Structures are given as structure tokens and as C-alpha cells.
Amino acid sequence: xxxxxxxxxxxxxxxxxxxxxxxxxxxxxxxxxxxxxxxxxxxxxxxxxxxxxxxxxxxxxxxxxxxxxxxxxxxxxxxxxxxxxxxxxxxxxxxxxxxxxxxxxxxxxxxxxxxxxxxxxxxxxxxxxxxxxxxxxxxxxxxxxxxxxxxxxxxxxxxxxxxxxxxxxxxxxxxxxxxxxxxxxxxxxxxxxxxxxxxxxxxxxxxxxxxxxxxxxxxxxxxxxxxxxxxxxxxxxxxxxxxxxxxxxxxxxxxxxxxxxxxxxxxxxxxxxxxxxxxxxxxxxxxxxxxxxxxxxxxxxxxxxxxxxxxxxxxxxxxxxxxxxxxxxxxxxxxxxxxxxxxxxxxxxxxxxxxxxxxxxxxxxxxxxxxxxxxxxxxxxxxxxxxxxxxxxxxxxxxxxxxxxxxxxxxxxxxxxxxxxxxxxxxxxxxxxxxxxxxxxxxxxxxxxxxxxxxxxxxxxxxxxxxxxxxxxxxxxxxxxxxxxxxxxxxxxxxxxxxxxxxxxxxxxxxxxxxxxxxxxxxxxxxxxxxxxxxxxxxxxxxxxxxxxxxxxxxxxxxxxxxxxxxxxxxxxxxxxxxxxxxxxxxxxxxxxxxxxxxxxxxxxxxxxxxxxxxxxxxxxxxxxxxxxxxxxxxxxxxxxxxxxxxxxxxxxxxxxxxxxxxxxxxxxxxxxxxxxx
DNA sequence: GGCTAATTATA
DNA sequence: ATAATTAGC
Numbered sequence: 001x002x003x004x005x006x007x008x009x010x011x012x013x014x015x016x017x018x019x020x021x022x023x024x025x026x027x028x029x030x031x032x033x034x035x036x037x038x039x040x041x042x043x044x045x046x047x048x049x050x051x052x053x054x055x056x057x058x059x060x061x062x063x064x065x066x067x068x069x070x071x072x073x074x075x076x077x078x079x080x081x082x083x084x085x086x087x088x089x090x091x092x093x094x095x096x097x098x099x100x101x102x103x104x105x106x107x108x109x110x111x112x113x114x115x116x117x118x119x120x121x122x123x124x125x126x127x128x129x130x131x132x133x134x135x136x137x138x139x140x141x142x143x144x145x146x147x148x149x150x151x152x153x154x155x156x157x158x159x160x161x162x163x164x165x166x167x168x169x170x171x172x173x174x175x176x177x178x179x180x181x182x183x184x185x186x187x188x189x190x191x192x193x194x195x196x197x198x199x200x201x202x203x204x205x206x207x208x209x210x211x212x213x214x215x216x217x218x219x220x221x222x223x224x225x226x227x228x229x230x231x232x233x234x235x236x237x238x239x240x241x242x243x244x245x246x247x248x249x250x251x252x253x254x255x256x257x258x259x260x261x262x263x264x265x266x267x268x269x270x271x272x273x274x275x276x277x278x279x280x281x282x283x284x285x286x287x288x289x290x291x292x293x294x295x296x297x298x299x300x301x302x303x304x305x306x307x308x309x310x311x312x313x314x315x316x317x318x319x320x321x322x323x324x325x326x327x328x329x330x331x332x333x334x335x336x337x338x339x340x341x342x343x344x345x346x347x348x349x350x351x352x353x354x355x356x357x358x359x360x361x362x363x364x365x366x367x368x369x370x371x372x373x374x375x376x377x378x379x380x381x382x383x384x385x386x387x388x389x390x391x392x393x394x395x396x397x398x399x400x401x402x403x404x405x406x407x408x409x410x411x412x413x414x415x416x417x418x419x420x421x422x423x424x425x426x427x428x429x430x431x432x433x434x435x436x437x438x439x440x441x442x443x444x445x446x447x448x449x450x451x452x453x454x455x456x457x458x459x460x461x462x463x464x465x466x467x468x469x470x471x472x473x474x475x476x477x478x479x480x481x482x483x484x485x486x487x488x489x490x491x492x493x494x495x496x497x498x499x500x501x502x503x504x505x506x507x508x509x510x511x512x513x514x515x516x517x518x519x520x521x522x523x524x525x526x527x528x529x530x531x532x533x534x535x536x537x538x539x540x541x542x543x544x545x546x547x548x549x550x551x552x553x554x555x556x557x558x559x560x561x562x563x564x565x566x567x568x569x570x571x572x573x574x575x576x577x578x579x580x581x582x583x584x585x586x587x588x589x590x591x592x593x594x595x596x597x598x599x600x601x602x603x604x605x606x607x608x609x610x611x612x613x614x615x616x617x618x619x620x621x622x623x624x625x626x627x628x629x630x631x632x633x634x635x636x637x638x639x640x641x642x643x644x645x646x647x648x649x650x651x652x653x654x655x656x657x658x659x660x661x662x663x664x665x666x667x668x669x670x671x672x673x674x675x676x677x678x
Numbered sequence: 679g680g681c682t683a684a685t686t687a688t689a
Numbered sequence: 690a691t692a693a694t695t696a697g698c
Contacts, residue, residue, distance in 0.1 A: 151689045233686090289689065395689050402689055408690060 005096030006031035006178030008089055011074070012108075014101045014131045014250035015059045016210035017066050019168035021129035022099040033093050033178035034067055036060060037086070038188045039079040043107060045513065046386060049379040050191065051348035052248075054199045055208045057190035059249050062209025072177035078186040082111060083118050090124055092183040098124050101131035101250075104294040105386050106301035132250060133291055134158060134165035134258055137298035147299045150402040154295060155288040168256040202348070206245070206382065213246035217257060221264055228279035235353040235419035241283065244383035247290065254287060261287075286352075293387035296400075304390035305371060305510045307399030312406075314487035316480050317369040321514045324368055326467050327358070328376060330429070333466035335442050336416040337361045339429035346429075348382035354425075357415050359396045364409045365473040367480060369511045370397040407481060411470055416442030432462045 007026035011034055014020055026032040040047050048056065064074040079085035086098065098119050103112065116126045130136050140157055141147055148154040191199055207216075220241040224231070231239035246252045261280050268276030296303050307313060326332050330341035340354040350358070355377075362373040374393040378384045391400075398406035420426055423441030427434045433441060435455040440447035444457060445465055452459065459465050 155689090285689085292689080391689080400689085404689080405690075410690090 005094060006033055007097040007099050008086070008093070008095045008178075009034045010086065010098060010100040011036050011063070012100065012250075013103060013248065015063045016213070016251050016253065017063070017070065018171040018210065018214070019131070019253035019256055020101070021131050021166075021169065022101045022127075024169050024172065025127065025129065026097075026099050027172040027175055029097060031176045031178040032072055033075060033089065033095060033180055033183070034072060034175075035075045035077065035086075035089055036063075037077045037079050037082050038186075038190075039082050039085070041080045042082060042111060045375065046107075046378055049348075049381070049384055050195050050199070051202060051380065051382045052384045053190040054195075054202055055206070055245055055382060056249065057188070058203075058208035059210070059251060060188070062211070066210065067175065070172060070175040072175045073180070074185075075180055075183055076185045076188050078188055083115050086115060086119060087122065089183055090119070090122065093178055093180060095178060096124060098126045099129070101129050102136070103132065104137065104298045106297065106304070109298070109301060130166070132254065133294055134255060134287075135161060135291070137295045140295065147295070149400075151289065151292050152402065154292050155285065158288060158291065159284075165255045165258055168253050168259060202382070205347070205349075208245070208249070208251070210246075210251040213243070213251035216241070216243060216246060217252055217260065221260055225261075225264065225279055225283060226268075226273075226276045229275060229282045230279075232282060233353070233419065235351045235357075235425055240351065244385070244388075248383050248385045248388075254290070257287060258284070289391065290388055293385070293391040296391055296394075297387040303394060304374065304386055307397065308394060309399050309401065309403075311484060311488040312397070312399045314484045314491065316483050317511060318367040319369065319511060320366075323366045323467065324372055324514060326464070327362055327366060327368070327373075331464050331467075332361070332366075333445070333464040334361065334412040335423075335426040335430055335433055335444065336412045336420060339420075339426045342429045344380055348380060350381070353419050355392065356396060357410070357412060357419070359393060360404070360410050361412055363393075363397045364477060365412075365468050365470065367473070367476065370394070370399070371510055372513060375513055407477060409470065409474055409477060413443045413470075430463070433457060 007029050009023050009026040009032055011020075011023075014022070015036075017023060023032070023034070026034075060074065060076065067074050075089070077085045077089070089095065090098070098115070100112070103109075112128070116128070119126050135158060137147075139161075140154060142153070142157070148157065220243065224239050224241070227239060228241075243252065243257070247254065247257075261284055265277055265280035268280070296308075300308055307315075327337070327341060328345070330338035330345070332338055332341075336354075337358050340350055340358045343354070344350045344358075359370075359373055359377075362368055363370050370393045374389050377389050377393075378386065381389075394400045395403045398404050398408075416423075416426065420442070421438075423436075423438045426441050433444060433455070436444060436447065436457055437451065437455070440451060444452065444463065445459060447455075447457075457463055
């Protein structure tokens with residue numbers, strides 16, 4: 001065993017020992033060194049928020065103790081550069097192999113690619129696996145081989161794939177530990193003094209860690225799941241799975257979730273239990289949305305900062321920090337919105353329905369830039385997840401082809417009647433309205449003065465009047481939209497006249513986040529939650545895009561040869577390209593594809609396909625066709641040109657991308673060739 | 679059975 | 690908001 005050298009299993013958002021392909025491969029190969037690297041500076045804007053860090057801390061401790069029971073431990077490293085930290089671990093342990101599971105957020109795509117290059121160059125074998133998804137993003141394409149652009153089609157295909165998702169792997173019985181005597185752990189600091197008190201409260205409601213996640217899954221499947229379909233409308237009830245933070249950190253395998261759900265569904269279907277059967281479908285769909293968020297991030301890595309529908313670039317967002325602040329504090333004057341925002345701040349948790357309500361209000365009524373809201377969710381949610389958040393906000397904002405209609409404004413008052421008919425939710429989070437009769441609870445501004453007085457409500461004093469009237473929001477939205485279309489048409493005309501990138505393209509740079517995103521504690525319900533003092537501000541940097549590499553592909557012989565070698569190496573380890581039913585696996589196809597293409601012109605076929613689609617077709621969006629303009633799925637007009645410009649150094653925040661340039665241009669081939677399904 | 683009203687779902 | 694589905698007559 002030891003003659004083979006040991007494997008580093010680099011754990012990230014796969015903090016579990018069960019169904020962890022990278023870990024399993026390491027155990028199979030011999031001695032294992034499990035490593036977690038805390039390098040939040042690499043995340044740019046997206047330094048994890050307080051509650052998310054709290055979760056991570058607990059989850060790592062839990063994992064470490066499991067690993068110790070199995071015969072090893074978790075080595076933790078504090079770093080500002082994962083690549084050099086991994087190289088250090090290699091040096092101090094003599095490891096010959098690096099194993100990890102795939103991530104699909106834009107930062108990881110680039111970073112993990114660099115790591116493959118760097119470690120391979122140092123003679124370390126690198127293998128990576130799918131542990132996060134039912135199917136890899138590149139496995140799901142339409143009949144012509146193009147990625148889907150709407151969720152429904154995507155999910156339909158996932159459920160009808162010719163091969164099932166991998167079956168979950170059992171946890172290893174025992175792990176042989178590599179020699180870590182010269183590889184000490186760093187102590188990781190996840191909270192500071194001011195955060196401890198609020199964090200202590202979290203432990204009452206949540207139990208991070210993979211075996212707790214497993215219990216939560218079982219509890220849900222044997223409990224609330226059967227009623228999931230019927231209960232999903234109720235905003236204020238404990239009828240959800242509460243799995244999302246567990247899933248974010250990979251404490252539970254989505255493939256295990258899938259298999260258990262299918263089993264349950266089968267037995268309910270056999271009993272003729274319609275409600276149960278339907279509940280499984282509905283819950284599976286939310287798993288599907290999580291899958292789709294990775295799919296979208298992989299195919300459009302800038303989707304957390306740019307609308308996918310090109311014309312939305314020209315929407316004149318209201319850059320008003322006082323609106324933003326009122327929203328964060330739950331002082332908009334709309335009870336359902338305010339209750340939601342206060343619950344979010346106080347608990348780090350929000351029912352999906354309420355997330356829709358508050359974010360839709362943010363985008364459509366306040367017309368604030370959706371990325372601000374997304375960032376706030378990132379900072380405050382316990383299950384903060386960049387890919388899911390980006391999908392959610394783009395959906396709400398109507399900036400993806402199957403998003404909500406852009407010109408639709410939901411009225412929080414009516415949503416209140418629907419989701420909180422008795423006003424219990426509002427009363428719980430807005431004590432100042434607690435004595436208001438239910439008829440007025442979602443629109444106190446209409447209540448007679450005597451009623452307000454009796455309830456102790458003083459509008460404009462202890463509870464605000466609506467900061468924006470719905471009617472004026474509608475008018476403003478109309479105006480903004482017609483402005484948007486004008487700008488879009490002007491830009492289009494400019495491009496057609498050969499002015500190329502000259503298009504007064506101020507919107508190509510996302511609106512910066514406000515300087516002050518801290519939450520000020522000047523209202524009641526959250527008094528005992530201290531101010532977050534550790535929101536770090538790192539230098540403004542946009543995350544790099546993989547799409548530019550997809551569209552502007554300049555392969556270099558040396559690199560591709562290197563990749564091919566590595567791919568062959570790993571394939572030798574894992575010879576089974578044929579699954580149980582004898583169907584050719586998609587990853588085999590992908591490899592063959594890529595190799596074929598190498599001999600042609602260095603362009604993987606999928607890239608050609610993307611390029612063709614982007615330039616020849618446009619995807620029409622229902623809400624806008626009435627205006628006679630066909631919006632385009634933005635690669636063509638916006639980010640193709642735009643990102644090339646950025647890579648040339650013209651962009652405002654090209655530093656990160658310049659640093660990563662070479663790796664950047666080989667992104668796709670890397671994933672397709674080096675990926676292994678263990 | 680066929681119409682309208684009410685309900686429901688909507689990524 | 691709206692389209693689709695179901696309930697009620």
C-alpha cells in the first residue's frame with residue numbers, strides 16, 4: 001500500500017464520509033490525507049456570512065470526529081491561495097495523488113482547473129469526481145447536443161435520462177491514514193467574539209454535520225414529505241425538509257436523497273397514494289432546481305452578476321441605498337415583506353415562498369439592482385448558496401428565459417392574504433402590528449384611525465407607511481421598461497452600424513455593491529443580535545467568466561497533450577466506461593468527443609455548438625415579444641464582445657482574470673477530459 | 679353534458 | 690397576471 005504513495009482527499013462542499021466518491025477513491029487507493037482549506041479571500045465579494053461560517057465550523061468538527069473514528073483526521077489549512085497550500089501539503093506528506101469532487105461556481109471552475117494544471121505539473125496525479133449532482137452539467141443536452149435554456153426542459157430530460165444517477169456509496173469502514181506528522185493543521189477562525197452570542201442561538205435550531213443531515217433526511221422522508229405538496233403554500237410552517245444548508249455543504253448526497261425519494265415514491269405509487277406520489281414529484285423538482293442552478297452556473301459562469309437575457313442590461317435600476325436599507329431592516333411598510341426580512345435577519349432562515357415575496361418586492365417595487373439583494377441573501381442566509389441564489393434572483397427578476405414576467409408586479413398585500421391568511425406570520429415578526437385585526441394586518445394603511453389607535457399602531461411612527469405605492473411602482477416600472485427597450489434598440493443599431501463595442505455600454509459593469517451592507521440594529525425584534533462587524537470587504541473584483549473561454553477558444557498543443565495524458569492515466573484506474581445495463585456512458589462519449597475534436601481544430605464540439613447557437617438563434621421571451629423585439633440569450637451581443645474586452649484588460653476588474661488567464665482558456669476541455677466518475 | 683365560477687399552479 | 694384545472698350548477 002504505502003509503496004503507492006498516499007492520496008490527498010481535498011474536501012470542500014462535500015463534508016461527508018458517505019457517498020463521497022473522492023474519499024472512496026482515496027480509500028481504495030491506499031492511505032488517505034483528508035484536507036480542508038479555508039481560503040475565503042479567494043471568494044472575492046462572496047466572503048461567507050456569519051451564519052454560514054457558523055455552520056461550516058460545526059460541520060467540519062463533525063467531519064473531523066467521523067474521520068477520527070475511521071482512523072484518520074481532517075487536516076485544516078488557513079490559506080489565501082489554495083494552489084500553494086495544496087502543494088505544501090503534497091510536499092510535507094509525500095502524497096502522489098490529489099482527489100476532489102467537482103464544484104460549479106465560477107470561482108471554483110477556474111481555481112480547480114489551475115489546481116489540476118499546477119499539481120499535474122508537479123507530478124501529482126489529479127482526479128476529480130461528481131459528488132454534487134445527479135448528472136454532470138455536460139451530460140444534459142437537448143437532442144441536438146445543446147444545453148437547455150429552460151428549467152422545465154432540463155428537468156424533464158434529467159428524469160428521462162437513459163441511465164440512472166450513480167447509486168450512493170457506503171461510507172468506508174476504515175481509513176488508513178497517510179503520514180501527517182509533518183503537516184500540522186492550522187486553527188481556523190470562523191467567528192469573532194461579537195458573533196458568538198448570536199451564533200449560540202443557532203445551535204438550538206440546527207444540527208450541522210453529515211450524520212445529522214442523514215437523520216434530517218430520514219425524518220423528512222418519513223414525516224412531512226407525504227404532505228409536502230399540500231403544505232407547500234403555507235409560508236409559516238415547518239413543513240419543508242430543512243435540508244438546504246446540509247445540501248449546500250454537501251453533508252448529504254443529493255444522489256442519496258434522490259434514491260430514497262424514488263423508493264418512497266414507488267411504494268406510495270403501489271399503494272395508490274396519489275398525494276404522496278405527487279409530493280415526491282414536487283419535492284424532487286426543488287432538487288431539480290438545485291441541479292439547474294449548477295447547470296446554469298456551469299454554462300453561464302457570470303450568471304451571478306449578469307442578466308442572462310441581454311436586453312436586461314439596459315434596465316435602469318434604482319440605485320437607492322435608503323430603499324435598500326429599509327428593505328434589509330424590514331421597514332418597507334408592507335407587513336409580509338417586513339416580517340420576512342426580520343425573520344431572515346433574526347434566524348438566517350426564510351421559507352421559499354417568503355424568499356419569493358421579498359425578492360420580488362425588491363426587484364419590481366423598489367427596482368433595486370437584483371445583485372444587491374442576492375448579495376444580502378448570501379450574507380445572511382444559513383443555506384447561502386451562490387448558484388441557487390443566482391438562479392432564484394434571475395428567475396424573480398425575469399432575466400432568464402423562463403423567469404417571471406418582467407412587467408409583473410406582485411402585490412404583497414394579496415400575497416399576504418394567500419400565504420398568511422390569519423396574519424400569524426406577520427404578528428410573530430412584527431410585534432408592533434400584533435394587535436391589529438386580521439382584516440387589516442396586510443394593509444394597515446387602509447385601516448380606520450380608530451382601529452389603528454386601538455391596536456397601538458401609529459403609521460409613520462412605530463410602523464412605516466409604504467415606502468413606495470404599488471401603483472406608482474407600476475408606473476415607474478413601465479417607464480423603466482420603455483427606457484430599457486430604447487437603449488437596447490440604440491445599442492443594437494450601433495452594433496449593426498459597425499460601431500462594435502462602442503455601445504455606451506455602461507451597464508456591462510455591474511452596479512457596485514453599496515459600501516455599507518451591514519445591518520444596523522435600530523429596531524426592536526433583533527436587538528439581541530449583535531451587529532455583524534466582520535463583513536470583510538476585499539478589493540472589488542469580478543469573478544472570471546468561463547464563457548469567454550467557451551466562445552473564444554484558443555487551444556495550445558502543449559496543454560491539450562498534457563490533459564490527454566492525465567485523462568488516460570485516470571481512465572486506466574477506472575476502466576468501467578460501460579454501466580450495468582451496457583449503455584455507453586456519457587462521460588465516455590464526452591472524452592471521445594473531445595479527443596476527436598483535438599485532431600480537428602482543437603475545438604471541442606460542444607463549444608462549436610454553443611457558438612453556433614448563440615450566433616444563429618435567439619430565444620424569444622414571452623413577455624417582451626409584444627414589443628416587437630426579440631431578446632437574445634446574451635452571449636451574442638453582450639458578453640462575447642464584452643468579455644473579450646475585459647480579458648484584454650479593458651474591463652474594470654480584470655485583475656483576477658489576468659491572473660488566471662491561461663487556465664481560463666482551457667476550462668471546458670479540462671472538465672470534460674479530466675472528469676471521472678469513480 | 680356543458681356552462682360558469684372558483685381554485686390552483688406557475689422556475 | 691394568467692392560464693389551466695376543477696367544482697358546482
